[in-house]
Amino acid sequence: MDQLSRRDLLKRALQGGLGLAALSTLQLTAMSKALAAQSTPVSGYKALVCVFLFGGNDSANMLVPLAGDSLTAYVQARQSLAVTGALPISPLTAVADGIGFHPALAPLQPLFATQQLALISGVGALQQPTSKLEVQQGKALLPKNLYSHNDQQATWMRGQEPLSLDRGWGAQMLELLQTNPEFSSCISLSGTNLWQRGQLLQPFGMSAKGVSGLTAHNGAGSRATLLKNLQTALLAPQTQPLANLYAQSNSAAQARSLIIADALTQAPTLQTVFAPDNNLAQQLQMVARLISVQATLGVGRQVFFVGMGGFDTHDDQNTVHPALLSQLSAALASFAAATSELGVADQVTTFTMSDFGRTLSSNGDGTDHGWAGNQLVLGGAVQGGDIYGQLLQQRLGSDFDVGGGRMIPTTANVQLFASLASWFGLSDSQRRQIFPALSAFDASVLPLFR
């Protein structure tokens, strides 16, 4: 067996997260024959990159009204947290009183102007269209545990309310498009996460610094071979479920890491600069490198998960939040440049998710857990330069304010997800399958893409 076909076999053996150690040589041989007839190619290449802003981004404050009544209401709501010096933007759909970016989003201004960046406004978790009256009367069917960090993170990643089998829509898209998606189609730079958990898929979790190898296996001597072989036996399937989980994840880690490390040796050196002290930028740099070797990995579709924390700005928001937005926008700008450098800008779409929006009202020097917010969608295929959905009005006591400036979403997050999924290649029925709440909303896809 030559090197290439062995790698190919490894990859196939690992489809579905199965550990290499779980397979004997005989089984490997059998699998290679069986799998030959099982590939389900998708046409072309597309990648969806989820940027998760942990803690609940005060995303309303990314878009600031510039004048008139809107500005007055904004300042009234935001008090000392009102942003000054907003950078005016000119969305294709005009906004009364004008609108601008938070100054810390300066690196995104050119991407908006060149129509590679779109915003979705007033978007949040919903089970059905909901009015303030219904919420106040307790009659609204609401997502469970609104305002709770981990529950709402899960709601965004799941694309629906909890089921007994808990899966995310990132991995489910892959599993709907292909019978046995490659493990390398589902890569996380920011830890284990529900968005990339499928029926069989588990995200390949690596660090921005790269892939780890086992030092015990270094060297070409007989000792390394001995350790390698015996370790495979050691991590064989176990009868106890937790021991089996350990064995499976550790043996898979070993084999999967070898494949990714091998592929990354083919990655071209990127000219685009990613700030070394910007962790999100470093994660996105690794995503760009991984995208650059997608042909080597043999994946037609990929979902990547990157993230940054710190958005739970109950405190000291005027210092903390601009710094976070600066890192976010710098990282996104570098990534957009890198996809252009690699010639894949049209094939890569990047979008943000976050636990929830935050209260429009202040707690003195910060904000508390809210509901609707704004999200970013970025890429060459995006019909950018516009704000989609109904602009989130930053006005306390409005028809959308259920108290303290916790705003009812006017666009359901599943509508955003469906639009992304449609671009990724999912049919209408596939989208309805993973986003069941879509049936309660205007089913036509948000026209985010060209």
Added chain:
Amino acid sequence: MSMQINSARKHRRSRSWWPLLLVLTACGGEAAPIAASPVTANQPPVVSAGADIQTIAKAKIQLNGSAIDAGVLQYRWSQQSGPVVSISNSTLAGAEFTAPELFRSTIFSFQLEVTDAAGLSARDTVQVTIKPLPMTASEAARLLQQASFGPTAADITQASNISAEQWIAQQLALPITTHADKLQNPPGQDRPAPISRLEAWWRIALTAPDQLRQRLAFAWSEIMVVSDQGNGLNNQPVGLANYYDLLLRYGSGTNSSYRQLLEQVTLSPVMGVYLSHLGNEKPDVTRNIRPDENYAREVMQLFTIGLVQLEPDGKPRLDNNGQTIPSYDQSIIEGFAHVFTGWTSAGTVRFDRPRPDYINPMIAFADFHATGEKKLLNNTVLPAGQSAQQDLTQALDNLAGHANVGPFISKQLIQRLVTSNPTPAYVGRVSAVFADNGQGQRGDLTAVVTAILLDEEARSADSLQNSSFGKLREPLLKTSHLWRLLQSAAPSGRVFTFNLADSHAQAPLQSPSVFNFFRPDYAPTTDLQQLALVAPEQQIVTDSNALNLQNHLYNQTYQSIFEAVTTPGQYQMLGRFKPYADLLRQQGLTALLDHYALLLLAGDMPLQLRQILTELAAGLSNQSAEQQAAALLYFILISPQYAVQR
């Protein structure tokens, strides 16, 4: 023997009524005294259930009853208290039973009722105190896995002579080894650095005698979470260590109570900074400013009651539609947010100019405390006009008194110490102790921890038959165990762990958020979800983290042999392999594997693992005994058998 109403001793009779002769009873061999011809009207028998008995678990126990009366007597032994046992020969004067396996001293009482031919009866009871057996070495190792930073040979020897109950009582009575006063400046620096706090943590985990209390503080640090990551707290190692000491002091030991722990945590300036209630002010209606809801929300969701109402056994309570029922709503969060106003750093003179103090409990400023009514749990409303301290006291009473706390906290402590998937019955037994320690006290943490560790599910060999019993070991606890086994130390004498986030994906008081490194309900795979099992510790296992930890363990064993490394770095932890190598040299591989099995797997090394280790040793036969011992240890540390603490 105990006095009892209607007991024979209450019937004073003269010696003249004593029986004149003995006959054999029909049912076999037992001689019973009967009166041939009563002098006066028949009297009930004189019954003795025998002297009170002290014995140990699993012993065969003889109940030596006797009775004095005339005629044919009927004996009937019955159990009055204690876990039910089966009494054999219960219709004879001398009955017997086998003491059950039990893990805490238990008083059983048995009653002997004797009825004479005329139908008159009398009774007496006997108390049998059954003490648990001293632990075997394997049993001691198993307890030490759950209740320490990893069993060593010396720990096991010490614990093997006593019962689990005695070991736990001894441990909980030990004074705590505090952290804040142990922080040493890094070389060339004039104050403790963040690394100093981790160093103190390691030193104490590796050597302090109060292992159980330290392990409990570690568990609490993953429930009542503060972290120095992503905020200014990494510049406050002494403050952070002081918070850890608070968990140590109030989270275990005699007279510890959950209510007191909750108050200390709430008023901790480190928590005040972390969850932003330090400096939280009363509302300013004209400016639309509300109190900060951060602590109000998380203290309920994470430190006390959780999101949904629970049954006493930890299962969610369901409504008529089979839906879970929220424990609180936004209005209650706002009520608590108003409670937690007016507090700032100790020593502050002006509220708006807090004087930083990361050690002493926060103090209240009346002018900045919200004075209106506050809606709390269980339809409680605090009246307007109370002081900050009054509101706080009553609000914490309200929280700590909520029915969810027992099951919510008990289950998480069980998960941190014993098993990820306790049965509801186990949670129920512990939460009953949380509700009442037997003396009417709620939230007695000594009683709770004792109940957790002495529960049959934690102690009995039966639970080892359950394939889902146990928990994945946390990475930090693998390393602490390893370093305790090897008495690892660096040439400099310092314990500097510079990159725990990469090597272990966790570090004390450094979780990425108040939601800890992992959630108690984490279930990553379809397999686990179908079995309704959780594996919280797996949440930090990415592919890279899995390999990084394996590399760390390889580095700390095979690559850090004290007897072999000639030019170590000054901070390189080196493990003493000589005792293990000596065992291998002198007594052979089987003896070493038996020893490792005891130290690392509580004596249970499956044949499959033993075969792999035997092959490994054979393949390394040209290497030194130290290298072989190190390679074998590495393999056990990365084995699926060791991965699960059972």
